Amino acid sequence: MSLLTEQQFDTLKEVVNIGVGRAASSLNEMLDAHIELQVPSIYFFRLGETEKIPDHLKTQSLACVQMGFQGTFSGTAALVFPPDSAAKLVTALTGESAGAPGMNAVMAGTLNEVGNILLNGVMGTIGNILSKPFDYSFPNYLEGALTELLNAPGDGDSTGVLMVQTNFRVEELEIEGNVFLLFETKTFTTLIQELDALMHET
Numbered sequence: 001m002s003l004l005t006e007q008q009f010d011t012l013k014e015v016v017n018i019g020v021g022r023a024a025s026s027l028n029e030m031l032d033a034h035i036e037l038q039v040p041s042i043y044f045f046r047l048g049e050t051e052k053i054p055d056h057l058k059t060q061s062l063a064c065v066q067m068g069f070q071g072t073f074s075g076t077a078a079l080v081f082p083p084d085s086a087a088k089l090v091t092a093l094t095g096e097s098a099g100a101p102g103m104n105a106v107m108a109g110t111l112n113e114v115g116n117i118l119l120n121g122v123m124g125t126i127g128n129i130l131s132k133p134f135d136y137s138f139p140n141y142l143e144g145a146l147t148e149l150l151n152a153p154g155d156g157d158s159t160g161v162l163m164v165q166t167n168f169r170v171e172e173l174e175i176e177g178n179v180f181l182l183f184e185t186k187t188f189t190t191l192i193q194e195l196d197a198l199m200h201e202t
Contacts, residue, residue: 004044008195013042015129016122016164020179023121030117033093036169037118043163057082057146057178063107064149065115068137069123072194073187077123078149078180079115085168085175086111092170108141115139122164122179130194 004012017039024037063086065079081089087098090110096103116139127133142149164179183191 004192004195007199008192009042009044011195011199012162012191013039015126016042016162018129019122019125020118020164020166022125023118026117026121027114031093031114034171038167038169039164041165043161043165045161045163060145061143062146062149063111064142064144065111065119065139066142066149067115067119067123067139069134070136071127071134072132073126073134073183073191075181075183075187077119078182079111079118080146080149080178080180081111082176085177088173089114089168089170089175089177092173092175112139112141115141118166118177118179122181130191130198132194 020037020039024035027033027035027037057080061083063081063083067077069075069077086107090103090107091097093110093114094106096106100106119139120136123134123136162181162183164181166177166179168175168177
C-alpha cells in the first residue's frame with residue numbers, strides 16, 4: 001500500500017530536490033571541489049519492506065553518516081555509501097588514496113563533514129518550507145550492513161522511510177550515495193498533513 005498520494009509524493013520530491021541543490025552549493029564552496037548532486041528517485045516504504053531497498057545495498061558493508069533530528073517531525077537522517085563510492089569520494093576531495101596510512105580516520109572525518117552539510121541541507125530545507133524547524137544531533141560515522149545502520153526509531157518495522165537515492169558527480173567521477181530519512185510513525189503522519197497544507201497554499 002502506498003504511503004503517499006501522487007500529489008504528496010510530488011510535493012515532497014520537490015522540497016527534497018531544493019534541499020539537495022542547496023547542499024550541493026554548500027559543498028562546492030566549502031570543500032573547493034566541483035560537486036554536482038542529482039536526485040533521480042525517491043522511494044517511500046515501511047522499514048520492514050526490505051524488498052523496496054536496492055539489492056546492492058542489502059549485501060555489503062556500507063559507509064554511513066547518521067544524524068538524529070527532533071521537532072514536529074522526529075527520526076534519523078542517514079547518508080549511506082557503498083564502499084567503493086565512499087573511497088572515491090574521499091580520494092577526490094582529499095587526494096588521499098585507498099590504503100594510505102590513516103585512511104580510515106580521513107574517511108570518517110571527510111564523510112562526517114559531507115554528511116553534516118548534505119543532511120542539514122535537506123532537513124533544513126524541509127523544515128524551512130514547512131515552517132517546522134528541527135534540532136539535530138552531531139553526525140556519527142558508522143560502517144556495517146544496512147539493517148544494522150538504519151536502526152528504526154519508534155515502532156520498528158512500521159516506521160515510515162523516505163529514501164532519496166542521490167547521485168554524486170565529483171570531477172567527472174560517478175559516485176553513488178543514498179540519503180535515508182527515517183520518520184517515527186506519528187511524525188510521518190504529521191509530515192503528510194503538512195504536505196497537504198502546503199499543497200493547498202500553492
